[in-house]
Amino acid sequence: MGKRHPIFTDEHDMLRHSLRSFIEKEVAPHAEEWEKQGGFPHREVFKRFGELGFLGVDIPEQYGGSNAGFVATIVLAEEMARCNSSGVAASLGLHSNIALPYIAHLGTDEQKEKYLVPGVKGEIIGALGVTEPGAGSDVGSMRTYAVKDGDSYVINGSKMFITNGGIADFVILAAKTDREKGHQGITQFLVDTKTPGFTVSRDLDKLGWRACNTAELAFEDVRVPKSAILGEEESGFYNIMIHFQEERLYMAVGAVCEAQRALDLAIEYSKERVQFGRAIAKFQVTRHKIADMATEIEAARQIVYNTIRLYVEQEPCQVEVAMCKLFACEMAARVINQALQIFGGYGYMMEYPIQRLWRDSRIGPIGGGTSEIQREIIGRLLLQ
Ligand SMILES: Cc1cc2nc3c(=O)[nH]c(=O)nc-3n(C[C@H](O)[C@H](O)[C@H](O)COP(=O)(O)OP(=O)(O)OC[C@H]3O[C@@H](n4cnc5c(N)ncnc54)[C@H](O)[C@@H]3O)c2cc1C
CATH class of the missing domain: 1.10.540.10 (Acyl-CoA dehydrogenase/oxidase, N-terminal domain)
Known part of the structure; x- marks a missing residue:
């Protein structure tokens, strides 16, 4: 603003x-x-x-x-x-x-x-393969394994909900190279999707992000050279957590933008839609809703920009990043829901773009670490 x-x-x-x-x-x-x-x-x-x-x-x-x-x-x-x-x-x-x-x-x-x-x-085109059918929030419980065989690794396992998975040329794949070590045994590999044994099990049908490919992937005796390891061996978990910081900031930024767009659409509509002889924007209820939505968006925007500043200045900001992801994504879901309410029945119709924002924003509190996990991070770090 x-x-x-x-x-x-x-x-x-x-x-x-x-x-x-x-x-x-x-x-x-x-x-x-x-x-x-x-x-x-x-x-x-x-x-x-x-x-x-x-x-x-x-x-x-x-x-x-x-x-x-x-x-x-x-x-x-x-x-x-x-x-x-x-x-x-x-x-x-x-x-x-x-x-x-x-x-x-x-x-x-x-x-x-x-x-x-x-x-x-x-x-x-690239994809990032961390989540598995049985390992979502609990990244360390992944079961995709890469077994060393001479100068190469043989990978077996599967990945779930992979953005671009069905259209990607390479996947940054997380796999365990040591089964005994839990999250500390994770290594990342750059896997070409042309490698024999790689298959797209299925493209997933989603509530939102409809134009984006999201797939389940299978790895069956996928052989990659040792040179396919990305970063240090067994540093995968650490690297994933580090890069999550940026992913969470992007999700928070996207959430603020989506909420702003919903507010803009709701303001425009509320000025045009006439009921009981006046534009619905003239009802105090609508004005207050719009005031609350705008205030929530601005609060999220400021915490996000401030955290970006901390991040680029290399200040410690793990708590703030988790707060941004949590607050901005939940804010967007709330605000967009209110915006849809202002559209009444038209908000429920596919021909109005507000429904898409409503559907798309639902991923915010789930992807890139759920809201519950962000609360865990914040609570754990504050109670240290
Ligand atoms: C559209 C889309 C795109 C995605 N893209 C990618 C991608 O490109 N690459 C990738 O690797 N992953 C991707 N994901 C996966 C995403 O990161 C996971 O969905 C997310 O981390 C949650 O994992 P899960 O779905 O298995 O849920 P689960 O971990 O099974 O969680 C289920 C519920 O339990 C709660 N829960 C779990 N653990 C705890 C706990 N300790 N305390 C309290 N509550 C808990 C969760 O918060 C959630 O409400 C994508 C997901 C979607 C939907």
Whole structure:
């Protein structure tokens, strides 16, 4: 609201401006159709984003990125939220803001050449495989195993709810390399999806994020070389937790943007819709609802921006990140529910975009660590 927040600079404004005009012209007009189809022309869209340099805003220049820093990726996340399809935003965001940074931070030179360079160009698509059918919040209980065999590893197991899983060229896969060590025995591998033994078991049908592919994956005697290990052996759990920080901030940013969009739609509608001889915006109940929604959004926005500032300044902020994820995602679900209420019966109709925001926002308190897990993190750290 109002003045630009101090985390943003003129360079960020320029990036925002070019992203906004591109998204308004080339992405948003197709969102409705892609949501209905349950998919989008991912190869074409990823390449276009790559061509324009939007997939590597925080990737070093030597790998084709623009090295513009973490806040630039927040600008990308905010502008993507305006594309009218949280599914498309999730697919691209998972690749550019989650999968590629893993490789930039942890990859060897060889891995960076192989995945980061074409990944930034949008020529290949990444996925992150952590969750399993039997291991969600309890990451350490995963049962995908990678057994050492000479100079390679043989992987068996399955992964669940994997964003981009059915369209990806590579998966950053978490597997146990030591069964006895629990979460400390997890190693991450870069697995090409063309490797024999990899299959997409099924594409999942979802309540929201309809344009985004989410799949269950199977690994049956998938053999990868030792050089496919990402980062240190058995440092997987630690790396996942570190990268969760950024994922949770992106989810919080996305939630604020979705809630803002819902509020904007509700304000517009409430001024037009006439009942009992006056616009429903004239009822004090509606005005107060709108005031509460706007206040909640602003509170979430400020805690999110403040935490981003702490994060980029490398201040300890694990508690604050969990608070952002918890508060912003639950706030968005509440606010969007109220926005839908303002639309009355029209809010329940598929032809009005508010229903999509309502469906899409439901993932917020679930994905990237549930609200309950965020409360556990906050409570545990405060009670230490
Ligand atoms: C659309 C979508 C996309 C996703 N994308 C990816 C992806 O790309 N990669 C990936 O690896 N994963 C992905 N996930 C998985 C997501 O991270 C998990 O769904 C999430 O971590 C929760 O795991 P779960 O679904 O198994 O639920 P569970 O862990 O089984 O939880 C079920 C319920 O129990 C509660 N619960 C569990 N443990 C505790 C506890 N200790 N204390 C209190 N309550 C608890 C939970 O909060 C929840 O309410 C995605 C999920 C969805 C829905």
